[in-house]
Structures are given as structure tokens and as C-alpha cells.
Amino acid sequence: MTALTAVRPSPSTIRQWWVLTVRVIAPTLRNGELLIAISLSGVFTASYYVPLKQVMGAFVHGSYAQYLMPVIALQTVYFAAMSAALRSATDKVDGINRRFRSMPIPVMTPLAARMSGNVCRCAIALATAILWGYVIGFRFYRGAEYTIGFCLLVLLIGITMSFVGDLIGMVSKDPEATTYILLLPLLILGVLSVGIQPAEQFPGWIQPFVRSQFNSQFVDALRALAGDATGSAAWPNWSVIGPALAWLVGVGVIAVPLYGFVLRRRR
Amino acid sequence: MRRIRDRGSALPTTENSVIVRGISKSFGDVAALRDISFDVGRGEVIGLLGPNGAGKTTMVDILSTLTRPDRGHAWVAGHDVVSHPAKVRRSIMLTGQQVAVDNMLTGQQNLVMFGRLQGLRKSAARARATELIREFDLDDAANRRVDTYSGGMRRRIDIACGLIVRPEVAFLDEPTTGLDPQGRQSIWDLVGRFKSAGIATLLTTQYLEEADTLSDRIIVIDRGTIIAHGTADELKERTGGGYCEIVPQDPRDLPAMVDALGSLLPEENRAELTVASDRIAMPAPGGANTLVEVLRRLDSAHIALADVALRRPSLDDVFFALTKESAPHAADRAAADVVS
Numbered sequence: 001m002t003a004l005t006a007v008r009p010s011p012s013t014i015r016q017w018w019v020l021t022v023r024v025i026a027p028t029l030r031n032g033e034l035l036i037a038i039s040l041s042g043v044f045t046a047s048y049y050v051p052l053k054q055v056m057g058a059f060v061h062g063s064y065a066q067y068l069m070p071v072i073a074l075q076t077v078y079f080a081a082m083s084a085a086l087r088s089a090t091d092k093v094d095g096i097n098r099r100f101r102s103m104p105i106p107v108m109t110p111l112a113a114r115m116s117g118n119v120c121r122c123a124i125a126l127a128t129a130i131l132w133g134y135v136i137g138f139r140f141y142r143g144a145e146y147t148i149g150f151c152l153l154v155l156l157i158g159i160t161m162s163f164v165g166d167l168i169g170m171v172s173k174d175p176e177a178t179t180y181i182l183l184l185p186l187l188i189l190g191v192l193s194v195g196i197q198p199a200e201q202f203p204g205w206i207q208p209f210v211r212s213q214f215n216s217q218f219v220d221a222l223r224a225l226a227g228d229a230t231g232s233a234a235w236p237n238w239s240v241i242g243p244a245l246a247w248l249v250g251v252g253v254i255a256v257p258l259y260g261f262v263l264r265r266r267r
Numbered sequence: 268m269r270r271i272r273d274r275g276s277a278l279p280t281t282e283n284s285v286i287v288r289g290i291s292k293s294f295g296d297v298a299a300l301r302d303i304s305f306d307v308g309r310g311e312v313i314g315l316l317g318p319n320g321a322g323k324t325t326m327v328d329i330l331s332t333l334t335r336p337d338r339g340h341a342w343v344a345g346h347d348v349v350s351h352p353a354k355v356r357r358s359i360m361l362t363g364q365q366v367a368v369d370n371m372l373t374g375q376q377n378l379v380m381f382g383r384l385q386g387l388r389k390s391a392a393r394a395r396a397t398e399l400i401r402e403f404d405l406d407d408a409a410n411r412r413v414d415t416y417s418g419g420m421r422r423r424i425d426i427a428c429g430l431i432v433r434p435e436v437a438f439l440d441e442p443t444t445g446l447d448p449q450g451r452q453s454i455w456d457l458v459g460r461f462k463s464a465g466i467a468t469l470l471t472t473q474y475l476e477e478a479d480t481l482s483d484r485i486i487v488i489d490r491g492t493i494i495a496h497g498t499a500d501e502l503k504e505r506t507g508g509g510y511c512e513i514v515p516q517d518p519r520d521l522p523a524m525v526d527a528l529g530s531l532l533p534e535e536n537r538a539e540l541t542v543a544s545d546r547i548a549m550p551a552p553g554g555a556n557t558l559v560e561v562l563r564r565l566d567s568a569h570i571a572l573a574d575v576a577l578r579r580p581s582l583d584d585v586f587f588a589l590t591k592e593s594a595p596h597a598a599d600r601a602a603a604d605v606v607s
Contacts (some may be wrong), residue, residue, distance in 0.1 A: 011386030019383045027371045095367035102331040102361040104353060105384060 016109050017116070024087065024117030025037035033083070037121075038128045040067035040224040041076045045132040048072065048196065056197045061232040069129075071195025076129040077158030078186040080121040084162035085178040086113060088169025099168075109264060114166055115159070122158030126151060137181060141227030146236060153244065156219055160248050161254075163187065167259050195219045217243040283308050284436050284467030289339035291369060292325055301324040301491045302339070307436070310465040312458060314482030316472055316586070322491040323471035324364065327440045330469065331361040344435040360429030361438045366421040370414040374405055374424045377413060378431055385432040392431070399427040404453070419450025426457060437461055437468045443477060455481060475583050487589055495589050502585045511558050512586075513565070514546040514574040521547065527568035531561060551577055 006181045028034055032127055048068055057064035091097050100110050113131070129197045130138075140147040192206070193215035210216060221244035226235035234240050285307035292300045300322045309314045328334040328494045330343055339516045344358035368377045375396050382392030383409050400409045403423045408416060413424060422442060429437065439458070443451040461468045472478050478485045479499045485545035487495040487502070495502055515524060524547060525537060536549045551557035558577045565572065580588075 011384060015386075016384050019380055022363060023369060023372070031371070093367045094370065095363050096369065098333065098363055099361065099367040100358065100384075101333055103384060104357045104386075240497060 011104050013109060016105050017113050020110055020113030021116040024114055025120055028083075028117070028121065034124060037079065037125065038075075038131075040079065041072070041125070041128045042132050042135075044075060045072050045129075045136060049136045052196060056201075059198055059201055062228045062230040063137055065133065066139070066226065066228045066233075067223070068136075068196065069133045069138040069226060070219040071155045071190055071193065071215070072133060073126060073129040073222065074157065074195065074218055075187065075190050076125040077122050077154055077188070078161060078182070080118065080125045080158055080229035081161035081165040081186070082179050082182050082200050083121060083163030083165075083167040084114065084118045085172075086175055087117070088166040088189055089172045089178045090169075092170055093173065093175055111166065111259075111263075115163065118156070118162035118166070119159060122155050122162065125158060126154050127152075138226070139229075141229060141233075142225065142236070146225045146227065149236065149241075150222055153218075153221060153225065153241075154181055156248055157244075160251050163259070164251060164255050167255055167262065170262050191212055193219055204213070214244075214247040217247055218246070282345055284311075284313050285313075285469060286342040287326075287330070287339070288341070290326070290329060290336045290341055291338040292322075292329060292334065292336050298514060300329075300336075303488075303491075303493055304339075305486055305493070305496065307467045307469055309467055310462055311460050311483045312462055312468040312470060312481055314470050314472060314478030314485045316475065316478040316485055317488040318473060318590070320490075321488045323488060324440055325491075326488070327361070327438045327469065327471060330355075330436075331359055331438050332356055353454060358435040359438060360426075360434040360436075362425050362429055362440065362442060364441045364444060365413040366413075366425040368413050368421070368425055368428055371412065373410050373412055374416070374420075374427075375400060377424060377428055381428040382431040387432065395431050399430060403427045403457070417450070418446050418593075419453055422446060422450060423456055423457070426454070433464070434466060437466050439468060439470045441471055441473065443472070443474065451477075475581070475586050487586065489590050496560075502589075503580050505585060505589075509577055509579045510548055511551040511561060512546055512548045512574075512576045512578065513561060513572060516571040516573045518545045520570050521545075523568060524565060524570055527564045527570065528561065529564070531557070531564065546574075 048071070049065065052068075056067075060067045089105045091114075097110065100172060101107065140150065161182075165178070168181055169175070169178050172181070192202075192209060192210055195211060198228075199207050199216070201208045220234065221236070221241045224234045224240045227233050283306040285305075287306070288304050289552075290300055290303045291298070299338065303322075303326065305313070316324050317323050325334065329336050330341055330348060332348050332355050335349055343355045346354040346358065348355050369380065372380065378396035378399055379389070379392045382395050387395065400406055403426075405420060405423060405427070408420055413421060416424065426439070426442070442458075446454065455477070458468060458470065460562075462483075470481060482499070484496070484498055485502060486493055495505065497505075513524065515521060521540065521544060525532060525540070528547070528549075529585060532547065532549050536547070540547065549561075551561075555577060558575065562572075562575065
């Protein structure tokens with residue numbers, strides 16, 4: 001062996017993970033993405049709350065802010081998932097993934113770094129959503145452990161969707177297109193859920209779909225965990241939280257092996 | 268060359284940094300590579316020359332552990348690419364056809380990031396980045412985001428990121444595709460430095476001029492098969508002698524020249540002449556002797572000449588001749604690629 005290889009430093013996996021995580025997070029803070037995320041979430045909250053408060057509020061027991069909070073939290077973390085997709089697609093299309101695979105970097109490290117960045121994004125998204133929620137009058141009513149439960153569930157949903165976003169990015173040929181692939185199911189189905197109005201307000205033929213689709217299950221669980229002033233919110237037992245968790249497990253069971261397949265495909 | 272026994276341990280004892288033996292790879296029904304064998308010595312630059320779709324990138328992918336071969340073995344820096352990919356990755360640099368750096372970061376930040384990914388401490392990575400920025404003539408752009416760079420600068424930072432820790436073997440996959448002449452020249456200068464640094468370099472290109480200028484040896488590959496292998500000179504020899512070019516002072520003399528040359532001028536060169544022609548190009552199998560005979564005949568026909576030249580075949584001539592041998596339609600495809 002030549003002297004050249006002998007003097008090569010030995011890269012540590014932890015340091016590589018850290019360097020790649022900073023790479024993902026730093027531009028978010030630097031280029032105003034964070035500011036955009038915060039204001040977008042605000043615009044979003046206002047555009048649902050202000051016009052719908054009078055119309056929908058009439059069909060809802062208790063405060064409409066309380067009613068609306070879960071869907072605001074969900075849509076804010078969904079935006080984080082879209083950024084995740086955009087990031088992973090950009091890395092793929094730019095050839096960065098290919099380059100990393102030719103370097104002494106374990107195959108899972110870039111994914112782990114991107115997911116770490118996604119966890120940060122989701123945490124920021126959650127904090128932002130709660131901030132705006134408080135502005136319109138949302139409050140947690142069930143004490144610390146259920147409040148933590150609410151936050152953890154939102155994070156878990158965000159992380160799961162970011163993982164799906166990352167996967168979509170990995171197989172896409174066009175970074176811009178990935179955003180639309182996620183926009184449809186997440187935002188449209190967000191509106192077609194019990195997040196904004198009760199299922200009974202939808203036409204009869206679509207009500208079964210509205211009630212059982214994943215956004216409604218998430219909303220039901222989050223609403224129960226947050227509670228409300230009038231006591232009309234369901235108690236957060238397993239029959240309310242269970243379906244939401246089952247959806248997440250279901251998505252994971254499909255997405256994780258699919259991701260493994262995508263990573264190995266080129267071999 | 269010693270016979271290779273089995274994968275992993277049985278590395279032929281040579282000075283070569285890259286050893287390829289009988290590599291084949293198919294994607295579905297398409298045979299991308301068929302029984303490819305070659306070596307790259309330390310500090311040697313090998314040009315892998317071929318049209319689009321010839322299998323150049325697949326070869327680079329296999330050697331840089333991105334793809335597994337179906338058959339055959341390859342060693343890079345002494346490590347088997349299939350059984351010890353991690354060791355191979357620690358010894359190589361790869362720049363693909365597209366620039367693969369983080370566009371959101373500055374040139375300097377990219378260098379530091381790649382240095383740290385290679386295991387350098389922050390201070391060492393910074394120091395090395397500063398060195399490379401100077402060496403690659405990127406001082407003015409070091410603190411600008413890479414997405415503001417010109418094509419040539421992007422290529423330079425891309426290659427610099429691969430050199431932050433010195434590789435033993437470098438794979439440059441079409442490093443000048445899409446660059447203007449100035450950008451191309453700057454990359455050519457860099458490849459020259461690879462050679463003096465003792466880095467074995469495998470360079471793929473579809474530009475004959477590039478292979479001719481940069482490579483110690485050239486491997487011509489078409490449809491997954493090596494169709495020729497040797498130095499540029501050796502390849503030029505393969506198409507036989509040179510050409511001579513005769514330019515009359517008055518183009519209207521061309522018919523008289525054709526008559527005077529008679530049997531010396533082959534039928535196919537005669538057929539190439541049109542009313543717009545201002546010169547005759549013809550093979551000179553006897554080299555200078557042919558040229559002397561041409562001049563003697565034209566002199567006795569009293570034709571005044573503006574210029575005569577004896578030239579050896581260019582690599583282009585060689586390439587077209589070789590790909591024509593390999594398959595007629597492949598030559599057409601190559602021609603289309605070179606033109607486009």
C-alpha cells in the first residue's frame with residue numbers, strides 16, 4: 001500500500017452525521033426559510049380562522065379556535081414534509097447522493113442526517129402552529145402529560161410524512177414536482193376532513209370517506225389530547241388515539257421496506 | 268500479467284492502481300459492458316473514449332463501487348471493488364457528469380464540508396480548503412454560493428472537493444462536457460497536475476481531442492466492448508499512413524489536377540470532390556514518397572500550387588474508422604453525438 005492511503009484520516013460516522021445534519025439545517029436558518037415557515041403558518045391560520053369562524057363556528061360546540069387547532073398543526077408539519085421532499089429530491093438530482101455513495105460514508109448516514117433535519121423542521125413547525133393557535137385563542141386543557149402527548153403525536157405525524165417525502169424525493173426526477181405530489185394528498189385531504197367542519201356538514205355520499213381518512217383520525221386524536229373548555233371533546237383513550245397511531249404504523253410498514261428497496265436498487 | 272484466482276485476496280502483484288479483468292454488466296437485456304479488461308498505472312491518465320451509451324459511465328460506476336459487475340473482477344488501489352467497497356471508497360475521488368456539490372453553500376463551505384466528511388478536523392479542513400481555493404484559482408469566488416458560479420468554476424470546485432484528501436485514484440466522468448473552451452482548458456491543466464501528483468486517473472470523454480491531449484493511453488469503447496487500446500500514436504498507426512492535402516492557386520485547376528494524378532487518386536476521394544472544392548485530400552500510403560510523386564505529376568502538368576501538406580490521421584479519423592469496423596450504425600451514432 002502506498003503512503004498516500006496510509007495518511008488518510010479515518011472518518012467517524014457520528015461526525016459525518018453531524019456535518020450532514022448541519023448542512024441540512026444551517027441554510028434553513030440562514031436563507032429565511034424559517035421566517036417564511038412562521039409567516040406561512042400565520043397566513044394559514046388566519047385564512048382558515050377568520051372567514052370560517054362565523055360560518056363553521058355555528059356547527060361546532062365550544063371555541064372554533066380549539067376546533068381548528070389540530071388541522072393547523074397538521075398542515076404546518078405537512079409543509080415541513082414538503083421541504084423534506086424538496087431537499088431529498090434536490091440532493092438526488094444534483095448528484096450529491098451519488099457522490100456520497102462513492103465516499104467513505106455509510107449508506108444510512110445521509111438519510112439519518114436529513115431525517116434529523118426534518119425532526120428540527122417539524123419541531124419548529126409545531127412550535128409555530130401552537131404560537132398561532134394561542135393567538136386565535138386555542139389552549140391546552142388536559143394538563144402536562146396530554147399536552148406532551150399532543151406535541152409528540154404532531155411530531156410523529158410530521159416525521160412520518162417527512163420520511164415519505166424523503167422517499168418521494170429519492171425517486172423523483174424533478175424537485176419541483178415532488179411538492180405537488182405531496183400537496184394534493186396532504187392539503188386537499190386536510191380540507192376534506194373533520195379538521196375544519198364536522199363530518200355531518202359534508203354531503204352524505206362523502207361522509208364515510210371524510211370520517212375514516214387519516215387526517216380525520218389525526219384530528220380526532222389531537223382534539224381529544226388538547227381537550228376544551230366545555231368538556232365536549234372526546235376523552236383521549238386508545239379507541240381515539242389508536243386509529244391515528246395505526247395509520248402511522250401502516251404508513252411506516254409500507255414506506256420503510258420501500259425505502260430499503262430504493263437504496264439497494266442501483267446495486 | 269499473473270492469472271487472477273478468486274475475488275478479494277488474489278490481487279495481481281503489479282504497480283497498477285486500477286486493474287480490471289473481464290468485467291461484464293447488463294441492465295435487463297441491454298449489455299452495458301462486455302468482458303472489459305485494462306489497467307491504470309500510478310500517475311497514469313487513461314482516456315476512456317466512446318460515444319454516448321458506450322458504457323463509459325457504467326465502467327466508472329463499477330470502479331467507484333456504485334454498481335456491482337455481473338461478472339469479472341476489478342481492484343482499485345489494491346482493493347476488490349465488490350468485496351471491499353468501503354476500502355475502495357477511501358482511496359478514490361469521483362466527479363460525475365454533473366457537478367455534485369451543495370449549491371446552497373459557498374465554495375469554501377463545500378470544501379470544508381467534504382474535508383470533514385473525509386475525517387479531517389475542522390481546522391485541518393479549513394486549511395486544506397484555503398490551499399485548494401488558491402490552487403484552483405477560486406479566490407474571488409470562495410465566499411460566494413456555488414449556484415452563482417460559471418460552468419468552469421463549478422467544475423473546478425467539484426474536482427477540488429474530491430481532492431480535499433488526496434485520492435490514489437481519480438475518476439473523472441466527462442469532466443468538460445458543457446464547458447466553454449476556456450473552462451475546458453482550465454480542467455485540462457488540472458488533469459496535468461493529477462499526473463505529476465502520482466494520481467492514477469481514469470478520464471471518460473467523448474472528445475477525441477481531449478483524450479489525445481490528456482491521456483497516456485486511450486481505450487476506445489463502443490457498445491460495451493473495447494474496440495481499440497493504445498497510445499494516441501499507436502491508434503493513429505492503425506488507420507495506416509497519412510493523408511496529403513493539395514491546394515491549387517486556382518481552384519479551376521482541380522479537374523486538371525485530377526487528370527494529372529490519375530491512378531494515384533483513389534476513386535472515393537475523387538467522388539468527394541464538388542464544384543465548391545478548393546483542394547484535394549487523398550491518402551498517402553507511402554508517406555513522403557507519395558507526396559513527392561504527387562508533386563512530380565502536378566509539376567509536369569504545370570499546375571501552380573498554393574499549399575501542400577502531409578498530415579497524419581487525426582484521432583477523429585481513427586475513431587470513425589474504428590467505430591465503423593465495429594458496427595456501421597454505431598459510427599453514425601458517434602458522429603451524431605460528436606456533432607451535437
